Amino acid sequence: MVLFATNTTFPTARCHVRGAFRIATLRGIPIRVHYSFLLVLPFLAWLFGQAFRSAAQAAEVPPERLMGSPLAWGLGLAVALFLAVLVHELAHSLYALRKGGEVSDITLLMIGGVSRITRMPQGSRHEALMALAGPVTSLVLGGLFLGSYVLLEGARSFNLRFAVFYLGYLNIFLGVFNLLPAFPMDGGRILRALLTGRLGRVRATRVAGAVGKGFAVLFGLVGLLGGNFILIIIAFFVFMGAEGESREVLMQSLLNRVHVRELMVARTAAVEAGASLEEVAERMRAERRRALPVVEEGRVVGLVMLANVRQVPASQRALVRVRELAVPVPELTPEATAWEALKEMGQRRLPQLPVVRDGVLVGTVTQEDVMRGLELRELEDSNTHGPWGLGPRERESPT
Ligand SMILES: [Zn+2]
Known part of the structure; x- marks a missing residue:
């Protein structure tokens, strides 16, 4: 056995x-x-x-x-x-x-x-x-x-x-x-x-x-x-x-060789922490977004997702403040690597993360953004080094 x-x-x-x-x-x-x-x-x-x-x-x-x-x-x-x-x-x-x-x-x-x-x-x-x-x-x-x-x-x-x-x-x-x-x-x-x-x-x-x-x-x-x-x-x-x-x-x-700034989309639409869920639902519809960063006094304090809004019955959404449901997010800067971004999203099971510089929202990055970046980087490497990009740079990359 x-x-x-x-x-x-x-x-x-x-x-x-x-x-x-x-x-x-x-x-x-x-x-x-x-x-x-x-x-x-x-x-x-x-x-x-x-x-x-x-x-x-x-x-x-x-x-x-x-x-x-x-x-x-x-x-x-x-x-x-x-x-x-x-x-x-x-x-x-x-x-x-x-x-x-x-x-x-x-x-x-x-x-x-x-x-x-x-x-x-x-x-x-x-x-x-x-x-x-x-x-x-x-x-x-x-x-x-x-x-x-x-x-x-x-x-x-x-x-x-x-x-x-x-x-x-x-x-x-x-x-x-x-x-x-x-x-x-x-x-x-x-x-x-x-x-x-x-x-x-x-x-x-x-x-x-x-x-x-x-x-x-x-x-x-x-x-x-x-x-x-x-x-x-x-x-x-x-x-x-x-x-x-x-x-x-x-x-x-x-x-590890790609930075968040190369992948992020400069979307700075956000909701105030004091807004009601009804307003959030309206913003999501208008912006066609499934998640929005939550800001308070100009600083990012979390993320609110469509699933969070859906948890609350429509009749009560006007009464609930987004502050109560916002999910805390890590501080992800444009200089962070794509690997760090993917790891944070994976561990916290978040579809996207706000990108923040000095506490101020500068964009968002999604799992799709990271995967697209990965595929494009593979394509670029395959042009210069053959399949899978196993070129000389590999040894220098941080592990
Ligand atoms: Zn063992």
Whole structure:
């Protein structure tokens, strides 16, 4: 049985893993469980139960030394394994937090765990150590369980001793499997960090991504031939992850070279914070806009969107001031990069942001503006450097 533990760094418009619910919060990190985890749990309990049964038969253990049904032990082992995956993920996340990163949540799902790191610690050294923290923790846990197994030699319960042994084995497997350089798995992240110094982040990601896809194909073949459907799912995740992250890193590199002033539209229409929602609705119709900046004493204090207006019944819109509904927005200057703008919009789920110089509204930038800028920059680069703009400038770009 294989399990997969990874961390992902999607800062832009990626949403939560859908269909997951929170079970706990540790050090401010929400721990979530995906429904697929509940589906796989009985299956794992059954599978591990079989292992208990056949181990007892092979060792010719008398029934009175088993203590409990194999299925109950199997379920206990499956839960313990997911707790071990959680500890592995916490190791990644706590390292990231300690080094100035941001973690939005940890989700347990059918194939293991995923930490969502919304901001990585700066520098490829920290990235490598963050990736290493998980497998090292699994290997240490595995060593502790195997050590306990030896100490439990005189234990009366065969099943207890077998559970401890099996947990040790599974944790060692988890540590070793995740060290395979199959980007975006941990080993692949370490590989990318090692390559970044020599190749730059975009090319390092591309190389690591290609190796990751090679492993994905291999996992898929082994999974198909061996009838291991979890390995097939992992193959799919690794392949899509390698593809998605390569694309994202390339996008980040391109967007870091474009500034908001090149993308923004000099729209300075805004509404006063004291205006009623009725007036806002009227302005939106007149200006043909789905969102408007909100200003107070000449300074931008937020953004009001069509959805905010729609929340309030039409009969009450004359009574509600826009100040009460305006969404606070970050200070985005014309000098900010397109990447920063997209990241802010993605994290706050806003379709657009006002652009402000010295507190005064100078324009707005939308997600479409950024994507259009990206496409035009790609076109420009493909004219000068061939496809994807992998020219000499790439190494100098901030990462
Ligand atoms: Zn990991």
